[in-house]
Structure formats: structure tokens, C-alpha cells
Amino acid sequence: MSIARWPRAWVTGAGRGIGAALAEALARDGVIVYASARNREELDALAERCSTLAGSIVPMPLDITQKSDIEAALNGFDKEGWPELVVLNAGTYQPFSAQAFDEESFQRQIDVNVNGTMRCLAPVLQRFTSQDHGHIAVMASVAGYRGLPTASAYGASKAALINMCESLRLDLRGTGVKLQLINPGFVRTPLTDKNTHDMPALLEPEDAADRIVRGLSGDGFEITFPKRFTYWLKLFRILPYRWYFALVGRATKSGRSS
């Protein structure tokens, strides 16, 4: 498959997990990928792993909670040329129950997942709308569809991203800027390794990355997978609360998410 329409891409959260697999899949297809995360060693290792591929990985370490880091990175784009594709994938997940409600963790998850994504998105939107061209994909999660046990912070952050993308998609109608939303089910990564509950239809990151690349090449707004799992959650989204809580409560038994 040729994806030459993105000679360059910027992927955040590319040090490991889904972002690293996505960066590698894009590099395999000949894309020059600017790969961001805080951990420089993971980015260097990714660049090394991809050194024989058709494209390449350019490590661009930054912390999405630091506006100055993002500004420095974007200054680099101003000098060297902007990527045609931006995938805002960086995110964090810390489950806690109502009984152990953790205000600091809540704030941290909102600051990385929502504000961090927004800090990257704002200058990208400004650039892409002024040139009337560009492709943005935002990583949310099916955990943002409805409330799940122990995910009050993570789910709220992902729900915010879903709603934000719906709004932006409408605003961008008729422009040359394409905006997509990525809502995966469970993918085996360091982020989900901390889960002790069942993870139905768990995918490997390479499989998730291939599905994302296919979705990015298409015209759909939402890239969601695996559908055998995420379509059930879509159905749950339209259930009245009474049925929703009964079904999810039964599926997650002791009050944990599945």
C-alpha cells in the first residue's frame, strides 16, 4: 500500500506501545516520522530498529505537558518543513476506584490526555487551517464512550477528546484539513499491562498499528477496532442507564472494567 501522500508524519507517544508500532508501520511505508515522547532512549531505540526501512524515524523528545517543549519542536518544523500527518497519540492511564479517589492522578491524566493533546493540537490546527491542508488524528479510546469501573479519570479524559473531535470535525467541514478520531479497544502495551482484569479481544500493537494506517488512508471519521469488541460498546452507548449499569455491572462483576 502506498501512502506517499504523507511524506512526513509527527507521532506523539511514539516511544513504545501503539505509537512506536505506528511510527514503525509508517516508516516501513516510506514515511519520515518525527517521533515524540519524553524518554529519549526509547525514541533512539525505535530509530535504530527502523534504520533499514524505506522511511526513517527522527527522534523529537518532548513532554506534552510543557508548552515550551512543543514550541521548540514546532520551531523545527518551521525551519525544516511541516509534516503532512500529525497523530496525537501520547496518553497515560492510572485506574483508581471511587473508594481510593485520587485527585492528583485525576489532574495528571487530564493534563496529559486532554491538555497535552490540546497543547499540540492548537498550533497544528493554526498551521493546517492557514494552509488549508493537513491531516490530524487524535487518539482517544472506547473508554470514552461511557463510564467504566475504575476509569473515572481516564474515561473522562477520553470522552473529552471524543467530544472535542466531533466539534472540530464539524468546524473543519469544507476545508482541506482532515481530522480523524482513533478509538481502539484493548491493545497489549505497557499501559494495559497494569490491568488485572480480563481484556477481551486484546490486540498486539503491530496489528493495531496496521489497522490505524488503513483507517488513516480511508475517509471515515472514526477509526475503531477490533469491531467485534468496539461495536458492542457502541451498542452500550445507546442503552438506558438502567440496562447499561446492569449489563456492565454483570460483565465486570466486582466493579472492575473489562
Ligand SMILES: NC(=O)c1ccc[n+]([C@@H]2O[C@H](COP(=O)([O-])OP(=O)(O)OC[C@H]3O[C@@H](n4cnc5c(N)ncnc54)[C@H](OP(=O)(O)O)[C@@H]3O)[C@@H](O)[C@H]2O)c1
Ligand atoms: N493500549 C490500549 O489498550 C489503548 C486502548 C485505547 C486507547 N489507547 C491510547 O493509545 C495511546 C497510546 O497508548 P499505549 O497503550 O501505547 O501506551 P504506552 O505504551 O504507555 O505508551 C504511551 C506513550 O505516550 C508517551 N507519553 C506519556 N506521557 C507523555 C508526556 N507527558 N509527553 C510526551 N509523551 C508522553 C510515552 O512516553 P514517555 O513516558 O517516554 O513520555 C509513550 O511513548 C494512549 O493515548 C492511550 O490512552 C490505548
